[in-house]
Amino acid sequence: xxxxxxxxxxxxxxxxxxxxxxxxxxxxxxxxxxxxxxxxxxxxxxxxxxxxxxxxxxxxxxxxxxxxxxxxxxxxxxxxxxxxxxxxxxxxxxxxxxxxxxxxxxxxxxxxxxxxxxxxxxxxxxxxxxxxxxxxxxxxxxxxxxxxxxxxxxxxxxxxxxxxxxxxxxxxxxxxxxxxxxxxxxxxxxxxxxxxxxxxxxxxxxxxxxxxxxxxxxxxxxxxxxxxxxxxxxxxxxxxxxxxxxxxxxxxxxxxxxxxxxxxxxxxxxxxxxxxxxxxxxxxxxxxxxxxxxxxxxxxxxxxxxxxxxxxxxxxxxxxxxxxxxxxxxxxxxxxxxxxxxxxxxxxxxxxxxxxxxxxxxxxxxxxxxxxxxxxxxxxxxxxxxxxxxxxxxxxxxxxxx
Ligand SMILES: *Cc1c(COP(=O)(O)O)cnc(C)c1O
Numbered sequence: 017x018x019x020x021x022x023x024x025x026x027x028x029x030x031x032x033x034x035x036x037x038x039x040x041x042x043x044x045x046x047x048x049x050x051x052x053x054x055x056x057x058x059x060x061x062x063x064x065x066x067x068x069x070x071x072x073x074x075x076x077x078x079x080x081x082x083x084x085x086x087x088x089x090x091x092x093x094x095x096x097x098x099x100x101x102x103x104x105x106x107x108x109x110x111x112x113x114x115x116x117x118x119x120x121x122x123x124x125x126x127x128x129x130x131x132x133x134x135x136x137x138x139x140x141x142x143x144x145x146x147x148x149x150x151x152x153x154x155x156x157x158x159x160x161x162x163x164x165x166x167x168x169x170x171x172x173x174x175x176x177x178x179x180x181x182x183x184x185x186x187x188x189x190x191x192x193x194x195x196x197x198x199x200x201x202x203x204x205x206x207x208x209x210x211x212x213x214x215x216x217x218x219x220x221x222x223x224x225x226x227x228x229x230x231x232x233x234x235x236x237x238x239x240x241x242x243x244x245x246x247x248x249x250x251x252x253x254x255x256x257x258x259x260x261x262x263x264x265x266x267x268x269x270x271x272x273x274x275x276x277x278x279x280x281x282x283x284x285x286x287x288x289x290x291x292x293x294x295x296x297x298x299x300x301x302x303x304x305x306x307x308x309x310x311x312x313x314x315x316x317x318x319x320x321x322x323x324x325x326x327x328x329x330x331x332x333x334x335x336x337x338x339x340x341x342x343x344x345x346x347x348x349x350x351x352x353x354x355x356x357x358x359x360x361x362x363x364x365x366x367x368x369x370x371x372x373x374x375x376x377x378x379x380x381x382x383x384x385x386x387x388x389x390x391x392x393x394x395x396x397x398x399x400x401x402x403x404x405x406x407x408x409x410x411x412x413x414x415x416x417x418x
Pocket of ligand 1: 107213
């Protein structure tokens with residue numbers, strides 16, 4: 017994405033981050049998309065249609081659940097879970113995909129493409145493409161297609177074609193490259209559904225807006241339930257879409273702590289992690305200026321986490337700006353801590369949560385005991401954990417068939 021740039025570095029800035037760094041061949045399409053988004057986001061009919069889909073198809077509003085046993089066990093703050101795991105397709109991804117594919121239809125597109133790592137975003141995109149009668153092609157790193165064979169089959173069941181990407185390390189960043197290239201070669205009928213708050217403007221803003229229903233609902237629900245705003249909102253961070261969705265309507269409430277949990281993998285002092293804000297530096301990649309994990313030559317690093325959904329070497333530009341402004345805090349959670357949290361929340365609350373989300377749960381386990389019992393933590397449960405059960409068993413030395 018760094019050759020023949022037709023840059024608009026000032027478009028869609030968050031502090032010094034964001035912008036539009038795209039090849040000449042894509043700039044026109046990116047401008048059309050920006051224009052369409054700016055129009056439809058204020059269109060009452062579009063908003064009604066999207067709200068209706070979120071409500072009747074995706075199961076929104078999602079529940080806000082008071083985890084009483086866990087709160088008592090940890091002996092500090094009252095813990096509430098925002099249950100994005102109960103959405104159709106099992107995570108927050110559907111919020112963004114419904115928004116973008118509805119917009120693509122308004123733009124008279126007949127085909128959507130998407131990248132996927134673990135397969136969650138690919139499955140959500142294939143689902144909504146089926147719902148709306150669009151052609152769908154998913155780009156997935158070859159290594160990931162092998163690790164996530166079940167999700168590959170799910171996407172095919174839903175009518176999507178899955179491309180196995182063999183370039184680079186055959187993982188998520190290579191899938192993003194392949195999808196960007198495919199889009200640049202065919203924009204007339206195709207929309208690229210980016211799966212997180214990353215890429216060139218308008219994606220980080222647009223995806224944030226589609227995910228902001230999470231914090232809009234939390235705010236209403238927590239006030240109804242307790243009469244107070246939360247003291248802290250905690251979410252896991254891959255590209256950052258569920259976290260920014262959970263943070264957004266609290267950014268102006270300066271006394272609400274916003275805490276993003278990155279994957280520290282085998283430890284941030286090893287080479288096997290994806291803790292972008294703890295260990296990354298500023299660069300331009302995948303169409304945006306942000307923080308990335310890279311080596312001294314500016315090569316993007318291979319990243320690692322037990323959770324495929326947090327396995328991205330960058331972070332959305334709005335998070336980079338929130339970190340720079342000290343408005344949000346970012347902490348690293350190791351594989352060991354996330355797995356312990358996975359088992360803990362299952363036993364304590366009867367919820368099998370995604371291993372991604374368990375990075376946030378792990379931090380809540382550390383934070384809650386330091387707080388008073390009249391204080392409130394809201395933790396975003398970004399997805400459900402059925403997909404992770406076999407991997408957790410394996411991590412604990414048990415082999416089961418998935
Ligand atoms: C994809 C995914 C994530 C990471 O993506 P963000 O854009 O950072 O939200 C987190 N949790 C679940 C369950 C996911 O599927």
